[in-house]
Amino acid sequence: MTRFDVVVIGAGAAGMMAAAEAGKRGRRVLIVDHARTAGEKIRISGGGRCNFTNVGAAPANFISANPRFAISALSRYRPQDFIALVERHKIAWHEKKLGQLFCDGSARQIVEMMIAEMAFGDVTLRLGCPVGAVGHGPDGYRIDLPEETVEAQSLVVATGGLSIAKMGATDFGYRIARQFGLAIVETRPGLVPLTFEPALLEKTAPLAGLAVDAIARAGKTSFDEALLFTHRGLSGPAILQISSYWRPGEAIGLSLLPSMDVLAALKAARAANGRQQVATLLSEQMPKRLAQFIANESGARPNLADCSDAVLKTVDAAVNNWRVKPNGSEGYRTAEVTLGGVDTAGLDSKTMQAKVVPGLYFVGEVVDVTGWLGGYNFQWAWSSGWSAGQAA
Numbered sequence: 001m002t003r004f005d006v007v008v009i010g011a012g013a014a015g016m017m018a019a020a021e022a023g024k025r026g027r028r029v030l031i032v033d034h035a036r037t038a039g040e041k042i043r044i045s046g047g048g049r050c051n052f053t054n055v056g057a058a059p060a061n062f063i064s065a066n067p068r069f070a071i072s073a074l075s076r077y078r079p080q081d082f083i084a085l086v087e088r089h090k091i092a093w094h095e096k097k098l099g100q101l102f103c104d105g106s107a108r109q110i111v112e113m114m115i116a117e118m119a120f121g122d123v124t125l126r127l128g129c130p131v132g133a134v135g136h137g138p139d140g141y142r143i144d145l146p147e148e149t150v151e152a153q154s155l156v157v158a159t160g161g162l163s164i165a166k167m168g169a170t171d172f173g174y175r176i177a178r179q180f181g182l183a184i185v186e187t188r189p190g191l192v193p194l195t196f197e198p199a200l201l202e203k204t205a206p207l208a209g210l211a212v213d214a215i216a217r218a219g220k221t222s223f224d225e226a227l228l229f230t231h232r233g234l235s236g237p238a239i240l241q242i243s244s245y246w247r248p249g250e251a252i253g254l255s256l257l258p259s260m261d262v263l264a265a266l267k268a269a270r271a272a273n274g275r276q277q278v279a280t281l282l283s284e285q286m287p288k289r290l291a292q293f294i295a296n297e298s299g300a301r302p303n304l305a306d307c308s309d310a311v312l313k314t315v316d317a318a319v320n321n322w323r324v325k326p327n328g329s330e331g332y333r334t335a336e337v338t339l340g341g342v343d344t345a346g347l348d349s350k351t352m353q354a355k356v357v358p359g360l361y362f363v364g365e366v367v368d369v370t371g372w373l374g375g376y377n378f379q380w381a382w383s384s385g386w387s388a389g390q391a392a
């Protein structure tokens with residue numbers, strides 16, 4: 001039986017960081033993944049350029065049953081630390097917007113960088129290696145692999161979330177957590193397009209492909225970014241962001257012209273030229289098809305002169321306080337992340353070690369810490385992976 005100090009399951013962002021760091025401390029590390037290539041989600045991320053961090057990453061950008069849990073790891077390994085690593089590997093990068101950093105070249109550079117970091121730590125990488133049973137061994141853990149059973153003092157679970165099964169996502173990490181008595185916060189798809197029921201979809205179908213800047217709201221949370229009408233409902237950054245806060249059965253609020261006092265503009269236009277049409281006025285500020293849709297939905301007569309103040313208020317609300325109830329989301333098939341996961345109440349926030357199971361660590365997306373869109377999820381993977389790598 002081969003003995004390692006540390007076995008890491010999952011060669012994604014978090015697992016590779018944990019393995020590299022533990023290896024550089026002199027620990028004998030094995031990292032295994034059932035996929036044939038390491039870091040597949042890194043490779044496809046950010047449209048192939050990997051939005052590898054966000055310079056503003058702070059605990060407020062993360063969703064968790066315990067919003068304070070991420071503070072320690074995020075402050076021990078910060079976006080600046082990852083930027084310094086990227087620069088040491090001479091990878092050119094740029095800031096796109098809102099603090100989001102991308103490779104100038106290809107996301108593959110980040111995968112290659114993490115593989116090189118693991119090589120510095122003499123880490124053994126086994127790909128195409130499904131993991132069987134995991135249990136306690138004489139001095140730590142026993143892990144069944146196809147060819148042999150290995151032993152390790154520490155086991156780091158970095159198997160990610162449930163999104164995009166065809167890329168290797170499984171519930172294995174949650175099963176290991178339950179096996180060792182850890183709780184799971186209910187999982188659901190996050191950063192995911194929202195869908196409409198057929199009757200609403202019929203009305204919005206002509207809008208598919210239109211993008212506008214908008215504010216999307218759910219409860220007290222709002223995001224001011226682009227919104228995209230699709231053949232299934234809504235997408236675009238504003239919707240992906242708000243989807244992580246939306247619960248089935250609830251409505252979301254949309255402002256489609258957030259910087260405009262639409263009621264005042266409608267009243268002024270009516271006073272100046274009553275023969276102007278509601279849809280024509282709106283189309284000065286938004287795509288024509290959307291303007292026509294709003295005019296129809298709010299039941300306004302075509303000419304402004306024929307619209308009472310009450311009708312203009314309805315138009316105003318349809319533009320800047322559109323309450324719309326999605327009937328669901330596109331689910332894990334297209335979700336960028338999984339909300340929920342291993343309950344942080346059972347983990348030490350400094351090391352990611354299970355409080356009552358010495359030597360067992362959970363890092364990255366498998367943990368109940370989910371970031372906004374914009375590089376935050378990779379930063380959590382790096383920070384939590386790094387933290388476990390110092391301790392495992």
Ligand code: FDA
Nearest residue numbers: 010012013014034045046051160168172364365375377378
């Ligand atoms: P990750 O999912 O990366 O890795 C888990 C690994 O475990 C996988 O390699 C998998 O094969 C392996 N595994 C699973 N089950 C196993 C088993 N039973 N046995 C062995 N191995 C197993 N985030 C961001 O910050 N910026 C971005 O630009 C993007 N873009 C993006 C695009 C798309 C399309 C998606 C789907 C997601 C993003 N994300 C993102 C989110 C980001 O990719 C995600 O949060 C991190 O990859 C999570 O890193 P982990 O290492 O935790 O899991």
